[in-house]
Amino acid sequence: MNLLQRIKNKVRARSIHVAYVDVGSCNGCDIEVLACLAPRYDIEQYGIYVHNNPREADVLLVIGAYTPGWEEKLGMVWEKIPDPKVAVAIGNCPISGCLFNRRESFVDAPVKKHIPIAAEVPGCPPRPTEILEAILSVRDSVFANWEESHP
Amino acid sequence: MGLSLIWYLREFARREWIKKFLFAKTAPLVTPSHFRGFPEPTGKTCQHALFCMMVCPAPGAIEVLHDGDRWMPRIHKGHCIRCGLCVEACPNGVLKSGRILETMGREGTSLLFSFRIAIDLELCTGCGNCCTACPVNKGIDAQMGAGGHSSNDDVIMRVQKGDIVVIHEDKCTGCKTCEVSCPTGAIRIARILEGYQQPVHEGLQ
Ligand code: SF4
Numbered sequence: 001m002n003l004l005q006r007i008k009n010k011v012r013a014r015s016i017h018v019a020y021v022d023v024g025s026c027n028g029c030d031i032e033v034l035a036c037l038a039p040r041y042d043i044e045q046y047g048i049y050v051h052n053n054p055r056e057a058d059v060l061l062v063i064g065a066y067t068p069g070w071e072e073k074l075g076m077v078w079e080k081i082p083d084p085k086v087a088v089a090i091g092n093c094p095i096s097g098c099l100f101n102r103r104e105s106f107v108d109a110p111v112k113k114h115i116p117i118a119a120e121v122p123g124c125p126p127r128p129t130e131i132l133e134a135i136l137s138v139r140d141s142v143f144a145n146w147e148e149s150h151p
Numbered sequence: 152m153g154l155s156l157i158w159y160l161r162e163f164a165r166r167e168w169i170k171k172f173l174f175a176k177t178a179p180l181v182t183p184s185h186f187r188g189f190p191e192p193t194g195k196t197c198q199h200a201l202f203c204m205m206v207c208p209a210p211g212a213i214e215v216l217h218d219g220d221r222w223m224p225r226i227h228k229g230h231c232i233r234c235g236l237c238v239e240a241c242p243n244g245v246l247k248s249g250r251i252l253e254t255m256g257r258e259g260t261s262l263l264f265s266f267r268i269a270i271d272l273e274l275c276t277g278c279g280n281c282c283t284a285c286p287v288n289k290g291i292d293a294q295m296g297a298g299g300h301s302s303n304d305d306v307i308m309r310v311q312k313g314d315i316v317v318i319h320e321d322k323c324t325g326c327k328t329c330e331v332s333c334p335t336g337a338i339r340i341a342r343i344l345e346g347y348q349q350p351v352h353e354g355l356q
Pocket residue numbers: 025026027028029030063064090091092093098099123124125126
């Protein structure tokens with residue numbers, strides 16, 4: 001790995017853009033993602049910027065248990081994100097459907113059936129620290145050696 | 152102009168400022184130990200009362216599995232919502248989470264389970280499937296055969312003269328095995344959960 005690539009890896013890992021999408025949740029997890037932006041957790045000090053535009057995003061936070069209304073739409077959002085990209089499942093809902101995944105309910109969890117998920121954060125809702133840790137855990141691998149692995 | 156330039160240079164040369172500029176300002180926050188996490192075993196022996204599974208509100212969050220030579224509840228992350236009800240419901244204190252057990256001990260609170268057996272005699276055919284399927288009955292009267300007849304008065308229920316009779320409702324453990332084995336859906340088990348608090352006397356605290 002040459003020096004330029006190493007610098008690129010370092011810098012890019014500190015400049016992550018995040019978009020989030022709620023595919024049918026109770027809003028509990030949305031509030032915790034919001035809390036990450038607040039001064040107490042201050043997600044921006046790590047160079048992570050949440051501005052919710054898929055075309056600029058590197059990390060997609062998926063929240064919610066995947067209701068039928070999202071059947072065509074989540075794939076579209078995922079397609080719009082330029083490579084390299086990862087999706088992180090926030091909360092129990094995208095992992096298992098949480099309390100909504102009962103007989104005769106319409107949710108179609110887990111979300112990893114529909115788009116690839118790189119990391120999962122269990123909890124209902126997960127704590128902001130846990131969400132932060134998950135984003136920080138994927139940020140080094142998203143861009144790492146991107147030019148070399150995709151010539 | 153000159154002065155303010157020097158002031159800025161001095162400011163930027165401060166170690167504190169450089170540290171803040173290069174590294175994160177807030178140290179990653181640690182989760183305090185009193186936060187409710189996923190329930191963990193305390194090391195006490197699970198008696199297979201299954202109250203944890205009965206009280207758990209999240210589908211698929213907890214299972215009591217036979218692990219080697221003993222029973223042990225297993226929590227499934229991604230399903231568990233960390234409500235802590237299983238910790239409260241366990242009569243043997245097998246699980247712990249945050250400071251739930253300490254609070255329960257201090258305030259004298261507990262969750263009590265009781266079970267009611269309701270049989271719709273219109274639907275019941277007196278086949279006795281429920282009596283033979285019941286694991287508690289099996290333990291009390293191993294001789295009970297098909298038909299659900301028993302000469303033992305200690306069984307939960309038995310068939311007498313073609314009719315089902317519930318004798319010891321209090322021995323029911325709420326497993327609902329009888330419900331599944333009934334061909335007509337005549338037997339229903341109600342699980343009743345009560346919160347209980349021992350009266351706290353002034354001066355005793
Ligand atoms: S995991 Fe829990 S808090 Fe999060 S959206 Fe689902 S139900 Fe709500």
